[in-house]
Amino acid sequence: MTPRTARLIALPFALAAILLRVGIEFWLKPLTWRIDSDAAALLAWAAGTAGSMLVPVAGYLLFTRAARRRPATYRLDPVNRRFTAPAAPAWSGPWAIGAAGWRAVC
Numbered sequence: 410m411t412p413r414t415a416r417l418i419a420l421p422f423a424l425a426a427i428l429l430r431v432g433i434e435f436w437l438k439p440l441t442w443r444i445d446s447d448a449a450a451l452l453a454w455a456a457g458t459a460g461s462m463l464v465p466v467a468g469y470l471l472f473t474r475a476a477r478r479r480p481a482t483y484r485l486d487p488v489n490r491r492f493t494a495p496a497a498p499a500w501s502g503p504w505a506i507g508a509a510g511w512r513a514v515c
Contacts, residue, residue, distance in 0.1 A: 429461035
């Protein structure tokens with residue numbers, strides 16, 4: 410899997426993060442208002458919010474683990490006389506998913 414493909418695969422996972430976050434805001438949050446125990450309501454809301462972020466990121470990391478583990482390759486740029494390295498999808502994908510999922514509803 411190329412780094413470009415791994416970055417493009419982050420888009421469906423970002424959409425899943427957005428949908429989970431919308432589900433938390435419009436379904437789980439009002440549901441916790443009717444729970445009598447404040448601790449249980451807070452725990453349900455916190456678990457749902459954390460899950461809406463961790464589930465898409467964990468899925469993305471499992472799906473693209475081969476692309477993240479590839480060896481570092483350096484290229485020689487003869488025009489500018491320097492070494493260059495291609496961008497790795499190690500952190501760009503999870504950050505894109507996190508930014509989309511958390512900022513969609515807030």
